[in-house]
Amino acid sequence: MKWKYILFILGLSAILGACEKKDISVFSTNDAGIYFQLIKGYYGTTTEIYTDSLDYSFASVPASMKDVMLPATVRTMGKVVDYDRPFRVVVDKEGTTAIEGVHYEINVDTVGIPAGESMAKINVRFFRTDDLMEKSVRLALRLEDNEYFKCYFPEYKSMNTYSSTGVLIHGDSFSFTLSEMYTIPWYWSVIIKTDYFGTWMPKKFMIINMVCGFTLADWNSAGATGAKIIFGRCGFYATMVQKYLQEQADAGTPVVDSDGKYMQLDPKYAVDYSQYE
Template sequence: MKNICYLLVACLAVTCLFSCEKELHKYEGKPTVYFNETARPLAYSSEVLKDSTVISFSLTKGTTVDSLVHMVIATIGNSVDKDRPYKIAINSSSTAIEGKHYQMITKDLSIKKNQLRDTIWLRFMRTPDMKDQNFTLSFDLLENENFSVDMQYKITNQTTGQRLNFINYRWFINDIIKKPSRWLDFYLGTFSRTKLNLMVEVLNVDPQYMDTNISIAETLAYGKFMQRYLNEQKAAGNLILDEDGQPMNMGSAAQ
């Protein structure tokens, strides 16, 4: 009986060994490229990956004229001991103009020797027409002699058919004024670009901070300080007007 048990154990061990060897096979087939941001590991469990990014200059402090960004191209497959060019193209839906709204800084588009990723650097330029219009820059990854684009998308919402696209990535660029999410009219009054710019100048506050981190107590303090400033300027003969041509005022709680 013992001999039978030993024989069964030996057979199971051999079976497991062959099974493990089969599972450890290397990737076969033509390597595939995709935008890393759309399929990378999640930074936290509830993170939602996206195939687009919004670049807005509207809450940028001061007179920032450009924004340097990057996108990572990744590949499924094994690294090799030579550079492998990949193919990327501007989608016809793009409205951003090269040389005016953006600049491609990276010229050598290839997965470098012994690497599985490459980084493309872009510069977006802040232009006057962005105050009234949203511009789009859309990139497509295309198949070439080195890479396929077989991993194209996945359905993220079965009801609507919404997709996460792995081989198309879009940038939306504008300078359209955005009301900070934590702006409270009760303390700060009616929102306007003119008022926000004045607060940035007088208080030396970052608009991004007002959009994401400012507390209610700070908002009230800002309102009261700005109303006192407006009153002092008026008393000195410098009446500050808002965008509508009327005297600028903060919220009712700041009076």
């Protein structure tokens, strides 16, 4: 009985010792942090998913749209203050294939967090260039420490819920990927073939869409009842494009196709380029 009493006392001491209050180290600093975070929310829930990149294709917009402004969102941790705070962002040369002045323009010298705010956007203007029909280009941005902000989050979880696994994304870098790559629409390859627009090429496809006001949605619904693109109208559309190409040629600005040759449609809608031969 005596031993049972002793063991009880020892066990109770161990339990009480394990329950003692211990000091836990917490993050505490007067420095403000900064990080990239593009938020995409799940519909109907409070779960948010974060990403450190943005893909954009000019193929999804009207051909008349020659550039687009895309933002990279930066957020801060720490106190909100009553004065403007510039932050430092640079183009990551190793992760970038886009050419400044050709594919994009950006002003990194004026970026900052406005007074009373905890976030800001870095706006980048991207241009619709012919080479995007053949390849994608990438612009990578990187945050760096300055006197106002520190980059405390090189990586963090992509979801805001504790129980979700998520993946790790970059807090100090953000990338844009731009392209305009097309595939041959089924209506072109099966119905139109070469009777109106000739051999399919990416740049010709873009010119046809620009002149006729077509979108990818129009091509996806081609031939259906009420569709904009139907076989009976293709002659009219081919005439519109031929007229545009001829006007460009007569003005001294002939349109060159993806193969490096002057753009032509079907021979029935030939463009006269004799002055260039």
